[in-house]
Amino acid sequence: MAETSSELERYLQSTTKSKALWEEAKNYLPGGDSRNSIFWAPYPIFVDHASGCHVVDSDGVDRLDFIGTMTTLILGHSPKPVMDAVQIQLEKGVVYNAPNPLQTRLAKLLCERIPSFDLVRFTNSGTEATLNTIRAARAVTGKSKIAKVEGGYHGSHDQVSISVRVNPAKAGDRNRPEALAATEGLGEGMLEQVVVLPFNETKVSRQILEENKNELAAVIIEPMLGSVGMLPATTEFLAMLREFTADNGVILIFDEVISYRASMGGAQEYYGITPDLTSLGKIIGGGFSIGAFGGRKDIMDLYDPSAPGGPRVAHAGTFNANPVTMMAGAATLDQLTPEVYRKLAEMTEYLRASILKVGAELETPVQVTGLGSLFGIHFTSDELVGYRDIAAEDAAFRHQVFLGLLNEGILMASNLVGAVSTEIGEAEIDAFTAALRRVLERALTPSG
Numbered sequence: 455m456a457e458t459s460s461e462l463e464r465y466l467q468s469t470t471k472s473k474a475l476w477e478e479a480k481n482y483l484p485g486g487d488s489r490n491s492i493f494w495a496p497y498p499i500f501v502d503h504a505s506g507c508h509v510v511d512s513d514g515v516d517r518l519d520f521i522g523t524m525t526t527l528i529l530g531h532s533p534k535p536v537m538d539a540v541q542i543q544l545e546k547g548v549v550y551n552a553p554n555p556l557q558t559r560l561a562k563l564l565c566e567r568i569p570s571f572d573l574v575r576f577t578n579s580g581t582e583a584t585l586n587t588i589r590a591a592r593a594v595t596g597k598s599k600i601a602k603v604e605g606g607y608h609g610s611h612d613q614v615s616i617s618v619r620v621n622p623a624k625a626g627d628r629n630r631p632e633a634l635a636a637t638e639g640l641g642e643g644m645l646e647q648v649v650v651l652p653f654n655e656t657k658v659s660r661q662i663l664e665e666n667k668n669e670l671a672a673v674i675i676e677p678m679l680g681s682v683g684m685l686p687a688t689t690e691f692l693a694m695l696r697e698f699t700a701d702n703g704v705i706l707i708f709d710e711v712i713s714y715r716a717s718m719g720g721a722q723e724y725y726g727i728t729p730d731l732t733s734l735g736k737i738i739g740g741g742f743s744i745g746a747f748g749g750r751k752d753i754m755d756l757y758d759p760s761a762p763g764g765p766r767v768a769h770a771g772t773f774n775a776n777p778v779t780m781m782a783g784a785a786t787l788d789q790l791t792p793e794v795y796r797k798l799a800e801m802t803e804y805l806r807a808s809i810l811k812v813g814a815e816l817e818t819p820v821q822v823t824g825l826g827s828l829f830g831i832h833f834t835s836d837e838l839v840g841y842r843d844i845a846a847e848d849a850a851f852r853h854q855v856f857l858g859l860l861n862e863g864i865l866m867a868s869n870l871v872g873a874v875s876t877e878i879g880e881a882e883i884d885a886f887t888a889a890l891r892r893v894l895e896r897a898l899t900p901s902g
């Protein structure tokens with residue numbers, strides 16, 4: 455491995471204040487951290503402020519933001535129309551012990567845009583959203599097991615903390631993945647509740663589903679594996695899931711917390727496949743904490759508190775549908791017109807093509823995956839079908855590239871997935887590819 459230490463050295467030299475802040479944080483927070491997904495070795499940068507597509511760390515280093523808080527900030531940091539709207543709401547109060555009309559405004563926008571949404575409910579996170587889709591599926595079917603794909607991330611509650619970023623050596627045959635806990639501390643019997651499918655393997659997944667069909671309440675799937683690598687499902691795979699679930703009284707849940715960015719109606723519109731329930735999060739809160747779940751009226755009606763006898767499925771949350779988040783979300787969606795989606799897709803296509811060009815010129819294998827304004831960089835010429843192919847990539851090399859990009863003024867997720875915001879134009883993309891070229895040139899030059 456060439457020059458690993460020089461990227462690290464450079465990083466250590468330019469992030470001394472972040473390091474000191476991290477050392478201090480460790481006195482009060484385990485590992486100085488509250489969100490494992492944004493920790494990276496040796497320690498992360500600590501952010502001082504951000505604006506548009508720029509993030510400035512505590513050492514004063516200004517970086518271009520090509521991840522936007524794990525894909526959330528589709529309009530960049532602090533977009534004026536959203537901040538102005540939030541300011542108006544802040545003066546009217548932050549959270550009330552009664553409903554507010556803004557929740558209807560955001561709900562209407564979502565129901566108008568997302569093909570499968572008859573009704574929707576708000577939460578504070580994507581985790582709560584997927585939890586509720588699964589609970590609703592269990593309530594409506596009277597069954598308990600769920601199926602998910604290996605590598606699929608659906609938040610941090612017990613039922614989905616299984617077979618996420620598993621070590622392939624411990625997870626059995628790639629076509630018969632074993633259910634593995636993604637964390638210690640899961641409740642007893644959790645593993646038996648989850649049937650694990652190999653992503654994009656239509657035939658074997660159908661076989662596994664058939665074997666479990668009488669016990670399955672739901673199949674939950676990201677139409678594009680998001681945080682694990684931005685790997686889209688094939689239409690054939692999703693169509694099989696739709697057909698199987700419809701034929702067997704199983705609820706099909708699309709987790710679109712990330713993939714909702716794919717188009718105005720989400721990945722379900724892009725693929726033309728309509729799930730029964732969908733979970734959302736990230737962009738729909740305009741930068742404020744949010745989640746949502748919605749879908750078929752007959753299922754969502756289980757939550758109706760005005761139904762005779764009350765709701766069949768309980769759902770509360772102090773900050774659910776709070777007016778600040780609702781205002782920010784609605785103001786964000788107002789900005790997201792078809793023209794904006796077209797421009798985002800065009801810019802991201804330019805980014806993808808530019809990255810491929812760098813790879814070709816340096817004669818190093820590279821693939822760029824993703825949908826809409828989402829992208830993932832993979833340094834391999836092997837076909838990327840499912841999680842195992844992503845897990846087979848050279849993790850040390852990828853980390854070296856990630857640190858190198860930080861050194862060159864680019865912020866991505868530490869596993870090289872990214873998102874393009876409306877603040878990013880050709881000039882920023884050219885800066886990105888020039889940075890990547892320098893990083894790869896250093897990485898590919900034998901040291902010595």
Ligand SMILES: Cc1ncc(COP(=O)(O)O)c(C=O)c1O
Nearest residue numbers: 579580581607608609711712735
């Ligand atoms: C596909 C998917 N589902 C669910 C979640 C959980 O969302 P949150 O972090 O808001 O709890 C995430 C978060 O990254 C996600 O990517």
